[in-house]
Amino acid sequence: MTARTADARAALPPALAEVLADYEEHLRWQRDLSAHTLRGYVGDAVWLLDHLVRRGGTRIEDLDLPTLRSWLAHNRARGAGRATIARRAAAARSFTRWLRRSGLTSEDVGLRLVSPKAHRTLPEVLAPDQARAVVDSAAGAEDPVGLRDAVVLELLYASGIRVSELVGLDVDDVDRDRRLLRVLGKGRKERTVPYGAPAERALDAWLTRGRPALATERSGPALLLGLRGGRLDQREARRTVHAAVTAAPGAPDIGPHGLRHSVATHVLEGGADLRLVQELLGHASLATTQLYTHVTVDRLRAVHARAHPRA
Template sequence: MGTGTADARAALPPALTEVLAGYEEHLRSQRDLSEHTVRAYVTDVVGLLDHLARRGGEQPDHLDLAALRSWLAQGRTTGHSRATTARHAAAARSFTRWLHRAGHATEDVGLRLVSPRAHRTLPDVLAPDQARAVVESAAGAEEPIGLRDAVVLELLYASGIRVSELVGLDVDDVDRGRRVLRVLGKGRKERTVPYGLPAEKALDAWLTRGRPALAAADSGPALLLGARGRRLDAREARRTVHAAVAAAPGAPDIGPHGLRHSAATHVLEGGADLRSVQELLGHASLATTQIYTHVTVERLRAVHAQAHPRA
């Protein structure tokens, strides 16, 4: 939480400070969200309550639809994008829903809040030959770090998992006989994700020659390790991906999430149905997965425009 947010929180009236603390505890203990997600929600709600206090509101039930609309409008006048406004509206609705259910408000005023939809931008994806060049960039490495980097690249592209899910894997989360990973995703939801033979070969080399060379007393059960033997940090995994992508001719500048986008797009182009891709990626809503159909359609249109004689 930034200094500005911390200062704004400290200046809130006591009743608003109290409900904010209750909401934060609700996010952690009942919704079981990650610390990153909790911080994001709390930061947005601090901004909302700070706005309410500046309007003279000191109690939770002083938060009404006019205050919500005023807060969003103020953000737009200071340059907030449609995506940011949509995120703020979602945070506000989550908060007002909790206020009502927890008995701090007589009604859920956020139910009547309408906000602009964020523009869905199509993610950059690698072409199949670019993806091959990226994941094979560490092939043939013999030193422990190179063996680990090969596993990072192979597993991210093979499985489409998030980088946070990758670095969170333990050794016993890998079922090598069935070639599947047990992944703990958003909201601590567990899912099983398959991976292919190239990733299995990279895993074998890492587990037999790489990990033992880096393992230390505090390695614990972590599958992937950093140079000092501790669980691999997500930032290091991102640096690995960016370096590999930078070396691939013509590849767009993407990170681990770009490999995830690429994997989903290539699986769809290979004939997989949308529901299967939703399960693979761990999306709670099919609507989130549907952006990949737009990616494949745009690629199809580009091919058509280039190849069809009457395009």
């Protein structure tokens, strides 16, 4: 939570502050949200209640549909884009739904709140040769950090897992005999993801020559380690990916999530079933996975335009 949001929260009337605290506890213990998502939902609720106070409201019962609409309009006037407005409207609806279910309001005033649909932009992806160049950039390294970076790149591209899932892996989460990863994804949902022979070779080098050189008492079961022996930080993993992508000729400026997009696109272009890709990526909804079919069609059009004599 930013200092500005913290100040706005501290300035709320006690009755509203108490409701907000209860909502935060609900999100933390019953919804089991990630820390990032929790901060986003609570932050949006803070500014919604701040807007309510500025309109003269002092009790949660004063929150009504015109206030919700006014808050979104205020956000739009301050330059928020369609995606941001859509996200904040969803956060507001989540808040008002919880208010009704908790008996704090007599109705869910957010039921009729509508917002513009966010534009779903096509993600930038690497071409297969660019992906090979990125993953091979750390090949041949013999120092511990180089061996670790090779594993980071190989596993991200081999499995399509999120960077948070990667750094959360423990040594026991790797089934090397069957080349499988046990991954804990969003909402603490567990799934099993395969990886290939190149990633296994990188893992073997890391576990036999790299990890022992960095391991300390604070390493615990973590698969990937930082320079001081603790679990590898997401930021360091991101820097590894960005450095490798920057070194690949012609590659778009992407990070770990872009590498994940690339995996999905390449697997679909290779003929994989959409639902299998959904399982691989850990998407709760098939609609999310379907975005990648648009990417492959877009790439097909581009290739057709370049290659077909009558395109």
